[in-house]
């Protein structure tokens with residue numbers, strides 16, 4: 001796999017949320033380009049940015065959920081915490097050469113798609129419905 005394509009089907013219809021998700025995809029692609037001849041410093045830089053951006057994105061998402069009194073907020077937050085834990089653990093493993101850049105990108109891509117299509121779609125529907133009422 002050369003590149004992970006962003007698809008229309010991943011859009012929740014909340015523009016800011018979708019552009020943040022798309023940027024997470026772009027960062028994962030930037031990391032993916034490092035997999036042939038990984039440059040330690042570049043990989044670390046991208047992983048740091050990926051972690052920081054993920055944190056900001058989750059904070060944004062959670063504030064949206066709080067504003068709309070989303071009923072699954074606690075469970076959704078737990079999933080965010082777990083991803084952050086995994087991401088920092090895997091980043092250490094990549095730095096130690098125990099995990100390949102490829103495998104980390106694959107994990108991130110699959111996590112993003114599943115999370116967007118299941119959890120984020122669910123809450124986006126509720127946010128949009130609240131706005132209509």
Ligand SMILES: [Fe+2]
Pocket residue numbers: 061076080115119120
């Ligand atoms: Fe989420």
